[in-house]
Amino acid sequence: MVSTLRSYVEQESPSTSAEAVGSFVSVVAADFAALSPRIRQHRFSISSTNYGPALQIDFRGPRRSPRLLLLGHTDTVYPIGTLRSMPWSERSGRLCGPGAFDMKAGIVQSLFAIRALLAKGPLPCAMTLLLVPDEEIGSPASRALTLRLAQAADAVLVLEPASGPEGACKTSRKGIARYTIHVHGLAAHAGLNFELGASAIVEAAHQVVAISALSRPAKGLTLNPGLISGGTRPNVIADFAEIVTDVRFLTASQARRVDAGIRKLRPRDLRCSLEVLGGLERAPFERSPVTVRLYRIAALAAERIGFHLGETAVGGGSDGNLTAALGIPTLDGLGAVGGGAHAPSEFVVAREMPRRAALLAELMISLANK
Numbered sequence: 602m603v604s605t606l607r608s609y610v611e612q613e614s615p616s617t618s619a620e621a622v623g624s625f626v627s628v629v630a631a632d633f634a635a636l637s638p639r640i641r642q643h644r645f646s647i648s649s650t651n652y653g654p655a656l657q658i659d660f661r662g663p664r665r666s667p668r669l670l671l672l673g674h675t676d677t678v679y680p681i682g683t684l685r686s687m688p689w690s691e692r693s694g695r696l697c698g699p700g701a702f703d704m705k706a707g708i709v710q711s712l713f714a715i716r717a718l719l720a721k722g723p724l725p726c727a728m729t730l731l732l733v734p735d736e737e738i739g740s741p742a743s744r745a746l747t748l749r750l751a752q753a754a755d756a757v758l759v760l761e762p763a764s765g766p767e768g769a770c771k772t773s774r775k776g777i778a779r780y781t782i783h784v785h786g787l788a789a790h791a792g793l794n795f796e797l798g799a800s801a802i803v804e805a806a807h808q809v810v811a812i813s814a815l816s817r818p819a820k821g822l823t824l825n826p827g828l829i830s831g832g833t834r835p836n837v838i839a840d841f842a843e844i845v846t847d848v849r850f851l852t853a854s855q856a857r858r859v860d861a862g863i864r865k866l867r868p869r870d871l872r873c874s875l876e877v878l879g880g881l882e883r884a885p886f887e888r889s890p891v892t893v894r895l896y897r898i899a900a901l902a903a904e905r906i907g908f909h910l911g912e913t914a915v916g917g918g919s920d921g922n923l924t925a926a927l928g929i930p931t932l933d934g935l936g937a938v939g940g941g942a943h944a945p946s947e948f949v950v951a952r953e954m955p956r957r958a959a960l961l962a963e964l965m966i967s968l969a970n971k
């Protein structure tokens with residue numbers, strides 16, 4: 602498992618390089634080629650942006666067995682060349698490198714789980730493994746394919762990293778919205794015609810305060826105006842500024858309230874105007890009864906192989922949000938145990954890899970008997 606993971610990590614695959622993701626997908630496809638004859642790649646191009654291919658691998662199961670969708674992604678957040686500053690390393694049981702934890706180790710674990718099951722006969726369930734190329738940028742290209750395959754599935758198992766050192770799975774995730782607010786003012790010479798100007802920057806400052814006042818951290822609702830820009834020179838009153846705000850929420854009704862709040866923003870200086878772009882990116886993955894039932898089945902499977910599988914709620918979104926919003930039982934965080942996702946400290950705990958693969962296999966067997 603370690604050498605397979607190393608070969609995956611050393612094939613860099615940022616979401617933004619269709620070519621690099623394509624090369625990585627070929628490496629993964631070659632590893633699965635011996636396990637299924639039904640492997641295909643879906644290519645996407647949206648308004649002249651190319652994305653890497655999605656990899657779909659289908660496995661037959663016994664007649665009338667449940668159909669599972671195993672969901673993961675091949676892209677990482679690390680640009681090409683990151684390996685130079687963050688090379689593959691194995692130290693005191695930790696496997697490090699760009700994308701090792703999020704989520705190349707999850708792909709390796711699924712490969713070994715499926716291989717182990719096939720060594721004993723046909724798979725207990727019909728199954729599709731889908732690895733998308735654009736999850737880290739919000740799945741703009743692959744979203745429709747994920748939704749289509751999820752609709753045909755009885756349950757979705759997401760190979761994203763597990764949570765914490767205990768490797769808890771994720772039974773709820775916050776939803777994400779993103780707003781870009783353009784502030785238009787009036788330009789003027791800061792010395793000669795100060796009173797003729799209406800500063801988009803001063804106006805944006807008022808709006809930033811109003812936006813962050815919509816946060817309710819105790820209720821899991823947060824707004825982060827994380828990016829601002831504007832102006833041209835110190836001696837020019839700015840006629841333009843921009844605020845980009847990231848919003849996280851637990852429920853669909855919080856999302857509706859924030860959306861209404863953002864759209865109700867009005868300029869303090871009436872010579873300025875506001876323009877709101879953006880909106881909902883991922884609906885929240887709420888802890889629904891069908892997901893709790895799926896979690897209980899997984900927890901029993903974990904018990905049979907000798908460990909406790911916890912559950913947790915997390916702030917980050919994944920493609921699990923898409924499938925859970927359809928009402929399909931979705932269990933997330935079934936991938937690697939480790940930490941430091943999206944950071945130079947990213948690592949996988951090596952000795953957990955076989956156990957997580959065994960959990961996936963055991964869970965498929967349990968689901969076949971439901």
Ligand SMILES: [Zn+2]
Nearest residue numbers: 703704736761
């Ligand atoms: Zn991920």
